[in-house]
Each structure stands twice: as C-alpha cells, then as structure tokens.
Amino acid sequence: MANDPELERNPALYALATTCTDFRDSALDLLWRKQKGLGNLIKCMPADLWQLHKCYVWNNASPYHRAEYDRLSFKRELNSSDWYRWDFYASRVREFRPTTRADARSGGSHMEMSKATYWTLMEHRPHPGILPNVIELDWHWAYSRVKYRFGRVLIAPSLKSLSLAFRNPETVEDAKALVAALPQSCPSLHTLKLQFSDVAVFDELSDIISGVRSLREFDLETNRSLPAELFRQLSSLPELTSLVLMVWTPDHLAFRPQTCTDASQLPCFDSLRSLIVNSDDLSTPTTVIAAGQLPDLQDLSVASDTGDVMALFQVIHAHCNPMSLQKLRIFRPEYGLKHQTRTEPASTLRQLRRFPNLQDIHIQVPRGIQPSDHDLEDLAAELGQIVNLYLAETLAMSPRSEDEYGNGVSLRALTTLVERCPRLERLTLDIDASTIDAQATQRSGKHITNSNLKSIRLGTASRPGDPGRVLAFLCDLAPKLQNIGFDYSGSSPEDREAWQKVVWRLHCKRVRAGKEREYCYSLPRDTSSDTETDT
Template structure:
C-alpha cells in the first residue's frame, strides 16, 4: 500500500469525494454506500477509522447505536399495531462500552417524526434514565429536531453536546418548553447557527429568546421569532452575521427603549437581514438599533392590512438607517404566502395603494442591484415615477414592482416607461412592472404621447418590446387565481394577449438573428471585393 494511504486525512478525503459524488449528500447513506464503508472498515487498520467516521457521521435514529448493545437488553413489541422498544433487563455501565465507540463518531443528528424510529416519549424517558453522565453523542456538531409531538420535545436535550455549533428546534409550544432555552447557551458555547421556531402568542417568548441570544458570542446565523432592544444591541456587537431572520417582530418595549438608548459601538456586518413585522414601527425600530451595522441584503415582510402611510414609514426607516454604500438587495413586500384579500373598492384602493412619491426616500440607496417593492394593492406609478426609479438605480439588475397580479390599482405606466429602463439601466435582466399596453409608442420617437398609436394587437406590443429589449426571452402576466372571481374575465383576457406576445418573441428573435447574420455576411463580402 502506498505510504500516502497511511495518512488518515488523505483516506478520509478519498472516501468522502467518492461517496459524495455518487450520492450528492452524505446525510443519509444508501444501503450500498453503507456496505461499502463497512467493508472498508474491515479491510485494514488504516481504513478503519476514516470509514467508520463517514459511516456514523450523520444519523436520524438512535437505534443504530442501541443495536450495538448486547442483544438481551432491548426488545421490539408490536402488541398495539405500532412497534415499541422496551427494556428486557437493567442496563449496566459495561453495556455502553461498545455503543460509545461509535456514538463518538456522530457529528450530525436529524430527528423528523416521519422516519426517526423509535418515536415514543416513554422510550426516550427510559433511554435518559439508562444513559451514563456523558452525552449520547458527545461530539455532535449539528442537531435538527422537527416534530409536532410536544411530548417528545424535552428529550431533544439527550442529543445536546458541548461541541454543538448548529441547532434547529421547531417545537417550542409552551412556557415550560421556553424554560429550556436559558441553559442551552451554557451547555453549547460554540453555537454559530440557531433556528428557534415557537407557537404564536406564548407569554414571555420575546424576553426568553432574547436572554438566550444575548449569551451567544459566536453567532453567524440566527432565526428566531423576535428580539428585544438589548438582544439587538448584542447582535450589533458581533463580528459578522451571515443571516438574521426575525419572524414575528413586534414593536420594542418603550421602557427598554428609554433605558437603552445609548450609542452601541458596532463592528458587525450583516449579509442578510429578514424581518417579518407586525407593523411598520417594528421594522423601523430594529433598523435603528442596527443602523451602525452595514447590511448587504434586507427583506421586510409586512401584514396585508398595512396602509400606504405605514409602508412609507418603512421606506423612510430603511433610508434613514441603512448604510448607503453597503445595501445591495432590498425587498419590502407581503410575505410570499400572504393573500391579498383587501376589498377593491375606491376607498380601499386609496388607502392601500402606494404612490410613487413614497419611494423617493429610497432613491438615496444608489448601490441597489435587486429591488422588490409591493403593497396590498400594488404601487400607483406613472411614467414619470418609473423614470425617477430608473435614474435613481442605474445599477439595477432585477426590479419587481408588480405586487399582486389579480388585485392591484389599475396601472398608469405605459410601454413608454419600458424604454426609459432600457436606456438608463443597462444591466437590467429582469423587470416586473404593471403596464397599460393599450397604446404602442414609436420606440425611436417616444417623447410625446401624441406619437403613440392605440392598438389591441399583441404583435405590435411584441414588436415594440423586441425593439427596445433585443434579447428579451419571456413575458408573463401572472397565473389564474380562483380567489379573484370579480375580475377573472378581464384578467384572463389580458393574460391571453400577453401569451400571444410571449409566443411572438421567439419568432422576432430569430428574424433579428438572421438579419444580423446576413448583414455580417454582406459586409464580409464587400471587404473581400
């Protein structure tokens, strides 16, 4: 055997690359890969530890470890139609010697109710009483615990170890569950990635989660329901944060705000901050606490009943508190799963439609390359507002101002606005904008409205779009939504026309390519002559 194969790190790399190429992921080994690693472990001493480390690296059940115990300890019963694991005799310390040879190799554990067998609270209670003082998986690095069974929740602590760096728990459903959080930071001082999901409305949720977060000094990724002012100040002092998501952020307590209004020195750079807020004030307050931390990507999701005035407050908060030189991606809209059920009568349209003038504070963010802005009934823009947007964000590559395709203020932007984007935003590759396409301007002379000609022909629209966007590949008018009964006929009629526009674009691209080819050939032949 070559001397390089006596180095465990090289062998591990060879095994990892071979199996990872075959399976794309080593989180769940298939039977063939597991048998291959088991065979390699029995081949020679040089192969044993690297092969066993990969074989045991990721687990989704404790039974693989427990099956290494003597066969007379556990029995599987099926008296009630569901398999249940029970003890046949008391467990002795010597019974754990062989299981711990392998459990020390486990680095990742994923519990999902759908396939993590066994799944009874009684079994885990028995296991907890039988375990020695040391953790079941002392070298575990990541734990994902996902189950809707609240009775199983307390037992996730069986898998906590001092080397844990990633923790995802989605079953905090009561005050007693939240009581486990304060001790976790002490038990797991190396935590870098944390995702804590809780039921809505738990008493003391924000305070308990904030206390937990304030003890974590190595955080790089955080997803929690909400935080108080002190926890936000703690985040601002961390060296770097790759991702922060506050799922149900409420306005900060006025008492805490008065007590902690001192300037917080910040060296933190946040790659992505996502806020799902209960009202506009919560978004502004969070950004104010983190104003000294450069944010590269900001996503704010607000409730569907947020008025245009409240949306303007969010825009003002973003412009006032975000670093003008760092923000690259901005999204301020409804959550993806939020449905726009606001009534479409004129009073509601006036209340929820966001006028173009509300966007003006955001124009100071000149480094933006990706922008998504939407309201419950969309943005009320005209060609002049569209031109201001194009001039403010010349680096833009993706711009989404569409909002809902089925419930929105009637569009006042025309096809002329698209020419403005074509002229002022050379890097733009994706544009979503409500457009009134009933008249098609002459694209070379589109300065005055008098030069536009009324049309209902999709081919004219396709020709205009192809002329200003020569490489345009597709257009879309949204999808049919069964909730949109009152305007479905009008929406479907518009969709059919835009489908015809989309169908014409490939033909126009082909004609354009042929013209360029023959023009090039003609010039080449003239040069030869």
C-alpha cells in the same frame, strides 16, 4: 447499517462502505451525515432489544386514506454492550432534523419513538451526549416535556447551529433549562433560531447572549414584545451579521417603550449586515430599526400587512447608511390588502433613489396602483446598477374590486428601464403590451440591448398583446432571455391564455436553437408557433 432505508437512495456509497476498505470511513461519513430521527441508530443495536409497531394517521392529501408510520420501542433494558454499534455510527452524524407525525400525514416517511424509549435512552446513555459530533440540530416539539428534556442529551460542544421551538406553557421549565444550558454546552454556537409563544425566556436569552459571544445569526419568532435591553445586548455581539425578528404582538410593539431620545446613545450594530423583520404592521420594523444604529447594513427585508411605508423609509434613512444598503425588500401579504395604506408608488420610488447602491429591490405595491412610466424612468436614471428588480402588485388571491384594476407600464418605459440598467438580470414588473404594433418589434441595431437580462416575470396586472410581436420585442430587448413567467392569480382566462402563448413560443424558440430540451409543457400549447419563423 443494513437497516437504514436511506441507503437505497445511495447505492454507490453503500457499495463503497461494504466492499472497499480504503473508502469505507469516508462513505459511512456521507451516509450518516444527515439523520431525520434516532430510529436508524437504534436499529443498529442488537435485534433483541427493539421492536416496531405499525401505526396509522389520516393522510392530508385524502381524508379517505390513512398514512402509515413505524413506532419504535424497547423490549428489554439496555446494557453497556448495546451501545457499541450506536457509538460507531452516531459519531458520524453532523445534521439532525427529526421528522414529525405531520410528515407522515403529508406522505413522507416518519418513525416515532415512545416516551418510554426516550426515558430509557436518557437514563442508560454511556456518555453525556449521544450525538458527540453533531453540528446542526433542529428540535421542534410543541407539547412534549419528555422530548424537551431529551433535547439536552443531544446538545454537544461541537454544535454550531441550533433551532428550537416551544409553544406550550407546560414545557416552560424544561425549555428554559434547555436554553440556559447552551452557553456552557455550546461555546462555539454560530446560529441560534428560537420560536416561542406565550412563553417568556428573556432572562435565559440574556444569558445566552452574554455567554455565547460567537453568535453570527440570531433568529427569533415570538408573540411577545421584547425588552429593549435584549436589543442592546445583541448589539454587543462582535460577530453578529444576521438578525431575524418575527414579532406578532397585538399592539405591534417590537420593544417595550424606552426613554432614550439621543441617537448617539442608541446601540450600534457595527457587524450587522442582514436584518429581516416580519410582523402584522409596519410599525414593528420601524420600531426595530429606530432602536439602534445600523451603519453597515446591506440587506433589509420587512413583511407586514398594514402600516405607513413613508415612515419606514424615513427611519431607514436616519438609522442606516444610505451608501451601504444593497438589498431592500418590502413584502405585503395579500390577505391584508383591505387594510393597506394605498401609498402612491411615485413616493416610494423617490425614496429608493436616496440609496444609490441598491442592487436588489423587491417592492410589492397595492393592487390597482402601479408606478407610472415617468416614475420608472426616473428610477432607472438614478439606480442604473440594479441587478434584480421586483416592482409588481401583490398577488391577487382574492377577487378584484372595480378600483383594483390597473395598467402596467408601457413598453417604452420598459425599454428605457432595461437599457439604463445594463446589469439587470431578473425583472418582475406589470407591463401593458396591449398597444404593441408592428413597429414595436422593428428595433434598430443601433439600440443598446441588455445582454445580462435572462428572466422576466410579469405581474398579475400585466396586459397581453399579440404573442408573436410581444415575444419578438422582448427577445430583441434581451437577446439572452431564458425565461418568461407570469403570475396567473387574479387574471382573466383571456389574459392567461395570451401570456401562455408567449411562454410557449419562447420555449419553442430555445428548443430550435438547441439551448433547451423539449418537454411536455403543462400549459395549453400554441400550435401556430411551430410553423412561424423567428422575428
């Protein structure tokens, strides 16, 4: 235990473990609960058994500096007495997530073991599993066959969360053997995350689904189309509440074509509450949703570069219960902007009104096409229960073209939105504050304000106005406002400086009110706000 570098970060627990008999076991359980490798356990074995070698790898932060990490190996054969201290501490490990050489390149800590060390541990282990009480396990090794085989000795009946990744065709058989052993080895498995490319393990997945009926969360990332039968088997899991599919196929087909046309014959996910689908094209999540009935789905998130948003909404309305959906997020990564279908936001917002219980909305609109005041006011009238609203353009990581400059909504529309949605807590929107005047800050006390709104984030298309008046307007609209953020990517230096002044003034206001500590703000300071009084 004295060799564990993590102990330096927990001096209080270390003191309890070494000096207080009553708290010794509890302190040791906390100290050993999370491990990032087997090095600490090996270093608790006899000192004449192992040795360390210094190794170097180029640092990602600087090509002229090498990062240092330790490589551990055995000096002799193991015997049964060498495992005594290992067993004493290994039984306390609950979460095991090994680091990789990439962590050393990024400046983190990493200890590597030679292949011979892995083989020695496998051949001389006194028990089938070397971490008998592990609950969460991440085993991500892309190209090492020995590490895949070693993964089988880490599997324990107590395991509830498992994350595996395999991408090398040479490791297919070892990966399949590891996956195939899960139904018998982990009967209480709740969470399973798999990442595989150029590897087909669908038969093994079918065995897992049929053998592990306690699965609640299933996460799958692949570059292959999935068989429709797999989706049907997933629907048979009685406790499945979360499904994550990241399918990156060239033909954008999440499932192989099926002939079922009768909706009543589609698999029904009675227990599913959350569905996340990421792909290159919206046709993939559309296909996934159309492949089954989702009567109690509450959280839906899709991410893609291209595709028809309207077709997606039609499928959602047909296969989901409009009354149960509470969270809807549509992400449109910036790198696919040139392929985006420039759907009018008005059509998208009209579709949102078909789901009356939506509380969390995250929609990224194409650059240069923001919703109008009328569209936003109509949305607020229909969905007054919104708690979190993100309705801004995609982050502009690349230069804008002339037709990609748009205007945000007016302050009048912003006022209507905030007042009609009294539960609103977080808002991200493109606004146009360039026309603000003195009257905009003189709101009568008879006006209804939002006492729940605490965070406003301004999109990249937001236009600034006078910093003092803008802040006064926002603080009057949301008296408990705590944070104003701004996406600086794609904005001009003038707009950036103007919004920075608004952010700085809010910070100064909260410092004077004793609600926030003063700190050295990383943005240019607006010294004029130090002498002004709050409006």
